[in-house]
Amino acid sequence: MVAAAMGIVMSGKTAEAVTLEKVNARGYITIAIANEIPGSYTDANGEVKGAQADVARRVLEKMGIKADNIQWLVTTFSSLIPGLQANRFDMTAAAMAIRPERCQKVIYSEPSSSYGEGMLVIKGNPKNLHSYEDVAKDGTVAIMAGADQLRMMQALGMSEDRILTIAANADAISAIATGRADAYAASINTVADLAKKNDKTELASPFKDPVIDGKVQRSWGAFNFNKNSTDLRDKFNEALLEFRKTDEFKQILLEYGSIPESVAAVTTKTTNELCSQ
Helix, strand or coil: CCEEEEHCCCCCCCCCCCCCHHHHHHHCCCEEEEEEEEEEEECCCCEEECHHHHHHHHHHHCCCCCCCHEEEEECHHHHHHHHHHCCCEEEEEEEECCCCHHCCCCCCCCCCCCEEEEEEECCCCCCCCCEHHHHHHHHCEEEECCCHHHHHHHCCCCCHHEEEEEECCHHHHHHHHHCCCEEEEEEEEHHHHHHHCCEEECCCCCEECCEEEEECCCEEEEEEEEECCHHHHHHHHHHHHHHHHCCCHHHHHHHHCCHHHHHHHHHHCCCCHHHHH
């Protein structure tokens, strides 16, 4: 089942904890996605696809929850945390980057993805853009609403009038093709996938990872839960940590565009470390 999260009224939802026992008694679990390729998205037939969606299915299966008992809710990226806080859904599958400020609002599973940065540019890359620093000095950039790249560009001194906010990854292609933006800044997995799907844009290559406050930018994404839902998160973590050891886990990430270096990096950080930075 796929539904729009904003259009669903769950009057029965309260602030009480969601446990695995309650999910089993209810007979289904609700998972929100932000319709982002390649993390979790709906295809032309309305089917939920993506690396994080597939990982969630396999982990939940190990917990005794069948794929048919997952109710997928589509919302915007910026609505994921507020939705969890309001108990509109039980968890998210959006590979949301683990950030200390977000750890104050929701709880995370252990990392299920790792990704560096990338840029989508017009075919031929006439402006010779190979880093966020390049476009910050002289150019315009498209960024998805609520994404971490806004913070990066601001830290690099880019003025707001040269930043175009878009609602979805798919809008990046038209923004670049029509000249409204010189580049689209997003995770390497996202831009690599977009570059493969059209002949108007390409991946900026070579690409130099941005350095913000002396740190090379790399993110670790994970599943999110309401702060009261520690039981459900802990049971999910137990199954996820086992699944991360399998070749199937690695193959899912590679199938959806992760590069081998990013797959290998998933297990190099813990959520506790990332929440404490």
